[in-house]
Amino acid sequence: MSLNVTGLHVGYATAQVLHGVDFTIGENETVALLGRNGMGKTTLVRAICGLRPPTITAGGITFGGVDITKRSSHQISRLGIAIVPQGRRVFGSLTTLENLSVIPQRKEIAGERWTVERVFEFFPRLAERQSSMARSLSGGEQQMLAIGRALMTNPSLLIMDEPSEGLAPSVLDVIHDRIEGLRGTGLSTLIAEQNVDLALDMADRVIILDDSGTIPWSGRADELRTDAALLERYLSI
Amino acid sequence: MAPASDPRGSGAGAPVLVIEDLGKRYGGVQAVDGISLVLEPGERFGVIGPNGAGKTTLFKMIAGDVTPTAGAVHLFGRDVTTMSTARRARMGVGRTFQISNLFREMTVLDNVRVAARGGTATARVFWRPQRAKDDASQRSLAALESVGLADRRDLTVANLSHGEQRQLEIAMALVGEPSILLLDEPAAGLSAAERTTLKALIEGLPRSLPILLIEHDMTLALGLTDRVMCMENGHHVVTGSPAEVRENETVREIYLGRRDKK
Amino acid sequence: MFEPVFLAQQVLNGLSFGALLFLLASGLTLVFGLMKIVNMAHGAFYLLGGYIGVVIAGLTGNLLLAVITAVIVVAATAFIVEVVLLRFVRGQELPEVLLTIGVSFVIADLCLAVFGGDPQNLPTTATIPGALMIGDLVYPWYRIFVIGVAVAIGLGLAFVQTRTRIGAVVRAGVDDREIISAMGVNIAWVFTGMFVVGAGLAALGGTIGSGMQSILPGVQNEVLLYALVVIIIGGLGSVTGAAVGSVLIGLIDAFAKAWIPELAYFTIFLPMALVLVLRPTGLFGRTA
Amino acid sequence: APPQAAEPEPDAGGGTEAAVSETLKVGYISPVTGNFAVAGQEMVDGWNLYWELNGNEVNGVTVETIVEDDAGNPEISLTKAAKLVEQDEVDVLVGPLLANTALAVAEYAESVGVPNLHPVAASDDLTQRNANGLTVRTGSMGGSQANYPGGEWAATEGGFDTAVTLCADYAFGWESCAGFVQGFQDNGGEVVEQLWFPNSTTDFSTYVSQIQAAGADMVYVATAGGAPGPNFLTSYLGLGLDMDKLLLNCCAADQGTLRAMGDQIVGLKSVSYWAEGRESEAVAELIEAYKEFSGGNVPGAYIAGGYITASLVASVLEEQGYLTGEELVSAITESTFEDNIFGRVSFDEYNNTVGPVYIREVVKRDDGNLYNTPIATYEDVDQWFGQDPEEALQQPNYSQDFQG
């Protein structure tokens, strides 16, 4: 299913952040959302997932043809959009295992269903810590758990807000490979990232946010990788 | 309580931090196991290792948040193993938290001000407005400037983006003018541009300031430090110069990613 | 004061008072202990449930019918309170406090207007008559019945909390309501449901409890205080804690009033103060 | 303070004398909401009932009542008293109910020169250490006074040699208990143990077990009304203990308790200045009226307190016409009121009721209601138990440690 964002304006009580954002994510596609700190990546991600604040002041979002602009977050989730929130936000007073098993699973999915075992296979470290309280996990372990938790909903669009934060380099490879492996099962991915190398490796396409609150550039990942001027201009690399 | 003698001046060669056979056990989890380490004055020391290796726990034992189940910690020549966090902070331990730990309902500038006054008598002043243009306020502004948050100073922290909160975290550690600095993944959540600023910022700190740095960004972890230790599952794996560690077989196998190996 | 019969009786007194405390705290354990909703209207729900139970029991002489009616009416009231009022301040402690205090004032005052201020007890026709007799030991069946009900409810709560997903969902919702709903749980209704169940339990406590102690204006505050004490001593979120807290207070109350009567005024609050001074998050509370 | 502010309160008591009023304005303070609302409301109802029954115009004087609610809180009581005196310019304050509110208002009333009648408040000190020329206890008796005959009866006619007492652990309980204990001991009884329960007690089983363990001939119980009475009885009867051994004070066995407990307490004995089951024209008239007013209930002590207070006021107005201030007080305290609902009532020098005390037994009548019916009567009981008032006032206040 594809995501369509058109003319999206989003803001908080105190400030308007996004001033007209348009893009789409097609089936099986991985899109990277790049931008410096504070440009509105999280704001966009939250708007898509129905998390308030911020509020959508204009424009619309459809997913698989369904208008989700005004839907509440649990309804959006049931349509197949899962989020790995920024800052992990695991359920601290639940054990690792409970964090996964508490998630309601969608039935209607194409590929192989996600189970707790499958997540543990993905991140063996979590299996070792399955009965620890999530709040006592290390930062990286929490990040793995947040990713595993999102997968447990059996999403068709996985939105990850800085999944690489706090993860050891070798784990990034694992994530890269596994997400790559999930393509073709119908899973699309939107990944907001600061680790540009990782993002460009994983993504087919890239959209960039800048301080105008719009998308000044979007295009193929390899285009961006090789264009030093663009990298310098929007990402200061 | 002021430190017995000025830590930075004390016996030029005496190690600032000595860790002996330190261990921490949580129920069935041995988070840190037999780590020893000596940090010389002015040394910059990196700690790396897979997730859950025990890096943060090690920091917490140095800072005083967690009491070790084995071994001892000496700071500036004093045994501080059971000393409270606050007293260690007043001895000059400055630190950042891996998971941002900020005053969410206060403004950015007030966060830094409270940090700037930490451990000093000025924090107890109750008859003057805290927003006065005193020394603490000036240092706070400078610290915000240095991490690039000056234009955000009047926002409430809860309204900051994640990366901005990470920057604030660093500013709060620096503003207290610590005698030893513990940085737990300072670059996490920062964009490439901000990372460059951070790198320059750390490089620009006085050479006399000893720094312990946990990072998963190898450019920083290996680029900013004189020596690096790699841990795994609480154990010590290897300690050496950044180059040695990068080439170490075990480190490459358990920790480094494709992009770093190149 | 140390004869076996006296001691046995006192133990039973302590246990049955503890059981009553647990009954009146059980609803709060869910709503406040688990969901962290500071429900100051809990006592008022107990009061309302008690009145309705007494009236129905008086009309029909049937305790079960009384309990069911009381639970339904109070649950419906709670449903309205939750959906119309509480939902708008969910998660904001102080507004929740003020709102539920307001609800409590209204319910208690209207109860006074409707049911009058006389103390009301479950009519004898609806209670369980007679007493257990073993040798010299005599003990009323009804109090033993109350212990039984408390145990049953405690086990039920523990089961829901630890063995079913709903318990974990609620705890997850307390940890991070936004994220659990982004994972597809309609947490607002889960909370509504729990709130309603909590109020229903208060009504059940009110009806059963009115066989042991009268319902009258003012009871709502007493019940709220006792219930808070019990779950605070036990530690928020812990059903075991609430159970232990109830029994502990019940026994301390029974024996202290006999052996150290000078402290009779303090049998409830002194133990709580001591526990909190030594263990700031209660006996079974997790240290943050 | 600003210099010219010397007269910011122009008309405090300025206009009252000019108007020769034929209206007796009564400020009536009572807790009609909150936790003491039943007692408070009954106290008001009793007063109103009298005027409804007999008309509120007596001998050309119209009695106008302004009821104020104090919710049982002394601070509110005082504000309301000030409001009644200053804004409504009442001639007399009646109430409030609770001991602490009553003492606070009595003191205020005296300071502004307004008479203060007390239909219910039972604190001994109201007419002892805190007595003043304007405060009259019209509708009840002091705690110790009303219970002394209970002790006397128990030791003599009751035929009990030993007693255990269970009383509320605060002033009213201490005073009631002291009355009983002195009456019992003065007549040869022995009190083997005294138990005290905190007012907040809801479960009395631990005390019932202690009573049982004490093994005395009889049990005396004093509560201040409300829940403790029924709660005690539930525990006591639940353990299968003997009701014939019980003697309760006024309030533990008041109508509220009777209605809550029902037929199981027929035969229960208690001691009080009010006995709704007494054969008397005045009582019958009140019962009749109250039943109609309340839909079938029988009046308890608080109704009676309000009612008799009204009847005393009415009867002095009838005799002497419009009266206020000290005149009103002395008109009441210098009269003897024959055969009103309490029986024969007069007043001592401290403005306290002197009257009969009844030993009562719960009886079920044909109308289906329970009545406290006298089985023994002690006439002209005063608050001094034969002591010299001056001497008695030298004693400390009654407490757990001092029971007389």
Next chain:
Amino acid sequence: MNRRMLVNLALLGLLLVVLLALPYFGVSNFVLGLASTILIAAVLASSVNFLGGDGGMVSLGHGAIAAASAYAVGWASRQGLDSMTQVLLALVVTLVVSFLYGLLSMRTSGIYFLMVTLALGMLIYGLAFRLSSVTGGENGISGIAAPGNLHEEWIYYYVVLGIFVITTGALWVVSSSPFGASLRGLRDSESRMRSLGYSVAQYKLSAFMISGTVAGIAGVLAVWHTNFVSPSSAGVERSVLLVVMVILGGIGTLLGPLIGAAVVVLVENVLSSYVDRWPTALGLIFILVILFARAGVAGSVPKVLAKLRGRSPSATPPGDRSSPEGTAVPDRNHNP
């Protein structure tokens, strides 16, 4: 500095002028007495407000602290001690009680703090009941006369007003000082404060002592006003109403306590003369305030004003006294 502050200052000034002029409007002693009652309740509420708004420690024991201080005055006056000694004794008692309270409640936070303070309040309440030789038991102590000519209603009113202004001003100064900022830091993150070198216990204890002292002052004012103290002053119901006043007015705001106190006192004492079911009315007021002004009356006024002006309110930090919309209503679910 900016326009909004000027407007606020002007409003404050206006309020003060009205309060100062009240006795000249020819109002009766009853009205003046009522005004004093409100101001005294406001002083007491502001002590709760300080601890709860800045320190995040909502106390259910402040009624009892004030009562302890009132009892000290009462006991001293019964011993025939002069008013200076009465006040001194009240101060000592207040400090001792606050110190013990602070010491015992220091390690707890949130609802546990609430419950410890509640328990301690109940202990004082129990003592007031039981220690009748000192406290007069349930009857309380009456006849406690205010010194000199303070019993003149209008003089006393000015005294109370003066003390209200002084305590409110003092709490405002403390709250906007570095010490106040440290308290707000503690409210938001104790662990961060520790790692910055703050001794959490010391700060909490000091805050408690400051707040307790203000409560003690209110106790003295109250007892001289009513000439009377009894256990009901120490009861939970009073303390609950104090917290209610604070939330109703807007926690962490300058005038919240005054507004909350005015509402509660007026409903109890005035509305109750006209409306029989006034507790229902009071309950409905709580509900309506929360539904339409979540941050309390004083906390929401700026937002409403901003809306009227067609602008959204700018982001000022909650719990910050220099901006009246500071509300510090903790939201358990953090936004990212």
